[in-house]
Amino acid sequence: MESKDISDTARPQDSLEGVAVAVSEHKGCGASGGSGKAGCGSSMAPEDMAQGVWEKVKNHPCYSEEAHHHYARMHVAVAPACNIQCNYCNRKYDCANESRPGVVSERLTPEQAARKTLAVASAIPQMTVLGIAGPGDPLANPEKTFKTFELIAREAPDIKLCLSTNGLALPDYVDRIKDLNVDHVTITINMVDLEVGARIYPWIYYRHKRYTGREAAQILHERQMQGLEMLTERGILCKVNSVMIPGINDQHLVDVNKAVKSRGAFLHNIMPLISAPEHGTVFGLNGQRGPTAQELKALQDRCEGQMNMMRHCRQCRADAVGLLGEDRSAEFTTEKVMEMALSYDGAARRAYQATVEDQRQEKAAAKGAWLEGLRERQSDIAILVAVATKGEGRVNEHFGHAKEFQIYEAGAGGAKFVGHRRVDLYCQGGYGEEDALPTIIRALNDCTAVLVAKIGGCPRASLKEAGIEPVDSCAHEFIDAAVLAYYKGYVDRVEKGEITHALKGDAAIRQGAYVAA
Amino acid sequence: MPYKIIGSQCTACSACEPECPNNAIREKDGTYIIKPEKCTECIGYFDDPQCVAVCPVENTCVIDTSVARYQA
Ligand code: SF4
Ligand code: SF4
Ligand code: SF4
Numbered sequence: 001m002e003s004k005d006i007s008d009t010a011r012p013q014d015s016l017e018g019v020a021v022a023v024s025e026h027k028g029c030g031a032s033g034g035s036g037k038a039g040c041g042s043s044m045a046p047e048d049m050a051q052g053v054w055e056k057v058k059n060h061p062c063y064s065e066e067a068h069h070h071y072a073r074m075h076v077a078v079a080p081a082c083n084i085q086c087n088y089c090n091r092k093y094d095c096a097n098e099s100r101p102g103v104v105s106e107r108l109t110p111e112q113a114a115r116k117t118l119a120v121a122s123a124i125p126q127m128t129v130l131g132i133a134g135p136g137d138p139l140a141n142p143e144k145t146f147k148t149f150e151l152i153a154r155e156a157p158d159i160k161l162c163l164s165t166n167g168l169a170l171p172d173y174v175d176r177i178k179d180l181n182v183d184h185v186t187i188t189i190n191m192v193d194l195e196v197g198a199r200i201y202p203w204i205y206y207r208h209k210r211y212t213g214r215e216a217a218q219i220l221h222e223r224q225m226q227g228l229e230m231l232t233e234r235g236i237l238c239k240v241n242s243v244m245i246p247g248i249n250d251q252h253l254v255d256v257n258k259a260v261k262s263r264g265a266f267l268h269n270i271m272p273l274i275s276a277p278e279h280g281t282v283f284g285l286n287g288q289r290g291p292t293a294q295e296l297k298a299l300q301d302r303c304e305g306q307m308n309m310m311r312h313c314r315q316c317r318a319d320a321v322g323l324l325g326e327d328r329s330a331e332f333t334t335e336k337v338m339e340m341a342l343s344y345d346g347a348a349r350r351a352y353q354a355t356v357e358d359q360r361q362e363k364a365a366a367k368g369a370w371l372e373g374l375r376e377r378q379s380d381i382a383i384l385v386a387v388a389t390k391g392e393g394r395v396n397e398h399f400g401h402a403k404e405f406q407i408y409e410a411g412a413g414g415a416k417f418v419g420h421r422r423v424d425l426y427c428q429g430g431y432g433e434e435d436a437l438p439t440i441i442r443a444l445n446d447c448t449a450v451l452v453a454k455i456g457g458c459p460r461a462s463l464k465e466a467g468i469e470p471v472d473s474c475a476h477e478f479i480d481a482a483v484l485a486y487y488k489g490y491v492d493r494v495e496k497g498e499i500t501h502a503l504k505g506d507a508a509i510r511q512g513a514y515v516a517a
Numbered sequence: 518m519p520y521k522i523i524g525s526q527c528t529a530c531s532a533c534e535p536e537c538p539n540n541a542i543r544e545k546d547g548t549y550i551i552k553p554e555k556c557t558e559c560i561g562y563f564d565d566p567q568c569v570a571v572c573p574v575e576n577t578c579v580i581d582t583s584v585a586r587y588q589a
Contacts, residue, residue: 081532085573136530208536208563210570 053237053266071356073129074120076113078144082136083168084204084220087282088243088273107135108334110144114151116337118344121156123331125352131162133186139169142176149180156344160184164241168204168220170227178234185231186269188241189224192259196249197221202282225263232264239267244291244299245283246273257303268303272296293446293507297418379491381501382411383448385483386421386468395474395482399455405444408479410487415480421507441466445507448490451482467504519556520566521581524548526574533578536567553584 108116121127130152132138138145149161162184163177170187177185191197197217204216211219231238240260242253249256257268273290275283282288291299386405388397404422408415421443423436437459444450449469453476463470474482493499519541522533527548534542534549541555551568559566568578 080530081535081571082530082573083532083571136532140532205532205571208567208570209565 052235071129071353072124072127073131074117074127075131075133076108076116076148077135078108078110078113078148079132079134079138079141080107080136081140082166083140083206084137084166084216085202086166087200087202087288088245088275088284090280090284110147110151112334112337113148114155116332116334117152117159118155119337119340120332121159121349122344125349126356127159128353129160129162129184131164131184133164137166137169138163139165139173142169142173146176146180149182153180156346158346158349162186164188165227166220167224167227168206169223171223171230174227174230174234174236177231178236182236184237184239186239186241187224187228187265188243189228189256189260190242190245190249191217191252192221192225192256193252194218194221196252199248200245225259228260228263228265238265239269240265241269241271243273244270244296246289246291246295248288250291250295250299253299254302270296270300270303293419293421293443295506300418379412381491381494382409383487383490383501384408384418384446384504385410385415385486386444386447386450387479387483388450388452389479393479394476395451395479396453396476399450399452399459399470402452405447405450406479407447408483410483415483415487437462439508441468442508444468446504447507448504449486451479451486467502518558518580518582519553519584520551520558520568520578521553521584522549522551522568523577523579524550526577528574530573532571532573533568536571538562538567542568551578551581553581 117130132145132148145163152159152161161180161182163182164186165188167187167189170185190200194214194217197220198213201216201220203210203212204220205211206219206223228238228240240256242249242256244250244253253270260268273283273288275281275288275290277284277287385408387395387408388399388402388405389395390397402423404420406417407419407421409418410416423440423443440459441462445466445468447468449471450463451471451474453472455463455470455472460470471486474485477485490499490501494501522542529544529548531544531549534544537551537556538559539555539557541552542549543552544550566578572578
C-alpha cells in the first residue's frame with residue numbers, strides 16, 4: 001500500500017491499512033436512516049445536507065462520524081475568562097460537560113498556542129482542525145482567541161479553524177469570525193424557554209451588568225438565536241451542542257432542536273449531563289443526575305428525523321490533542337513544544353491526506369458486499385452490539401485495554417453507529433481489575449454482544465452471565481462487516497430456536513470527562 | 518474604599534482585568550490583584566463594580582475596608 005511511503009511521518013500504530021469503514025457512514029447517512037440507504041456514496045452529500053456543507057464537514061473529526069477514525073483535531077486553551085455561569089460548571093475545575101479544561105489547567109498565550117499547533121501538525125499529518133473552546137468562553141477573550149487564529153492562519157493556512165461559544169457575545173464577533181475564515185462555530189444552546197433557562201444559568205454578564213433569572217435567560221436566548229442566524233446568513237457552518245439535563249431540559253430539547261434547525265444549524269449534538277458531587281458544580285452538589293444511555297438515545301432518536309445528530313462526541317477536554325478517543329496532549333506540553341525544532345511541511349501533509357482519501361473511497365466501494373443477503377431476511381429484530389476498537393474502523397482492541405466501546409445498532413437495514421460508552425480500564429498494568437468489570441457490564445448492559453480482538457477467560461464468563469455474548473472470532477475485521485456478520489448469525493440462531501431474542505435493559509453513562517489515560 | 522481580590526479564591530481566569538475602567542487589575546504570581554490607589558469602585562463609569570459583576574467566584578472581589586476611599 002502507498003501508506004508505506006508516508007509511514008515515516010505517521011506513528012506506527014497509525015498504519016493506514018484498512019482505514020475507513022465506509023464513507024456512507026458519515027453523519028447524516030449512517031445516522032439518519034440506517035446505512036442500507038442507497039445513493040449515499042463517497043462523493044455525495046447525505047440527502048438532508050447541502051453539498052457545500054458536506055464538502056466542509058466531511059474531513060472534520062468532530063462532525064463526521066466516519067472521518068473521526070482518520071483525522072485528528074486539537075484544541076488550545078487560550079481563553080480563560082467567561083461571561084456566564086452554568087449550573088453544570090465549576091470554573092475552578094476541568095468541566096466535564098463543555099469540552100474545556102478547568103481554568104487551573106495549563107493555559108497558553110496566543111504565541112504558545114500557535115507554536116503548539118504547528119508542532120502537532122508537523123508530527124501528526126492527519127491533524128486538520130484547530131479549535132478554541134476554553135477554558136472559558138473564546139468570545140469572552142476575543143483578543144487572545146483571534147490573535148491565535150491569525151497566527152495559525154499565517155503559518156498553516158490548510159488548518160481549519162473552529163471555536164465553541166455560549167453565544168452571548170457571538171453577534172458582536174460574527175464579522176471578525178467571517179474575516180478570519182473560521183468556518184465552523186459551535187454554540188452551546190440548552191434552552192429556548194426562559195423558565196428552563198433560569199434553572200440552568202444563575203447569571204450572565206452583559207454590557208457591564210450582571211443579570212439573573214429570566215432576564216438573564218432572555219438576553220442569552222436572544223443573543224444565541226441572533227448569532228446563529230448571522231452565521232447562517234454568512235455561510236459559516238454552525239453546530240449546536242446541548243447538555244441533556246433530566247427533569248430540566250430533556251423533553252424541551254426537542255423544541256431546541258426545531259428552533260436551531262429552522263435557523264440553519266447543520267448538526268445538533270446532544271450530550272449527557274455529567275454530574276457528580278466532587279465536581280463542585282451546582283448540579284453536582286444538589287444531586288441532579290445525568291441521563292441513562294437509553295434516555296439519551298431515545299432523545300437523540302426523537303430529534304434525528306429533524307436533522308443530523310452527532311453521536312460520537314466524547315466531550316473531550318479543550319486542550320485535547322489527537323484522534324477522538326485518544327489524547328496525546330502529554331507529548332505536547334508547553335515545555336516540550338518550546339524546545340521542538342519546527343518544520344511545517346504542507347506538501348507532506350497534503351500527500352498523507354490524499355492517501356487517506358483514496359483508502360476511504362476504496363472501503364466505501366466494498367461496503368455493498370457486507371449488506372448482501374440482509375435485505376431478504378425480513379427480520380424485525382434489532383440489537384445493540386458493542387465494539388472494542390483503537391481506530392481504523394476495525395475490531396482491533398483487546399477487551400481489557402478498551403477505554404471505551406463503540407455501540408452499533410444492527411437490524412435488517414444494516415449497521416449504524418449510535419454512540420460510544422466510556423468504561424474504566426478493565427486491565428490495569430496487565431492483570432484484570434475485578435472491580436472494574438461490573439462497571440463495564442453496567443455500561444454495556446443494553447448490548448447483546450461485545451466484539452473484541454481478544455478477551456480473557458474470567459471476563460468472558462462474567463459477560464455471558466450478564467447476557468452479553470463476548471465474540472473474538474472477528475478480530476481485525478472491519479467493524480461494519482463484523483457487526484453485520486454477527487447479526488446474521490444471531491438471527492439464524494433465533495430462527496432455528498437455538499436462542500431466544502430478549503429485549504435488553506438500560507445502561508449507565510460513566511461520569512467524568514474523557515481523558516485518555 | 519477600594520475593592521480587593523481574595524487571592525485564595527481567585528481562579529486567575531482574567532475576566533475582571535479588561536473590564537476595569539481604571540486598569541487597576543493585573544496578574545501577579547498566578548492570581549489577580551487590584552491596585553487600591555487606582556480603584557474608584559467604578560463610580561462615574563458603571564452602576565456596579567465590574568470586577569464583582571464578572572467574577573465567577575462569589576465573594577472574591579470585595580470591599581477593602583482597611584484602605585481609605587479613593588479621592589479624585
Ligand atoms: S468535545 Fe471532542 S468530540 Fe465533541 S466536538 Fe469537541 S472535539 Fe469534537
Ligand atoms: S471596582 Fe471597578 S475600578 Fe475597582 S477594581 Fe473593580 S472594576 Fe476596577
Ligand atoms: S474574575 Fe475573579 S476569579 Fe477571575 S481573575 Fe478576576 S478575581 Fe480572579
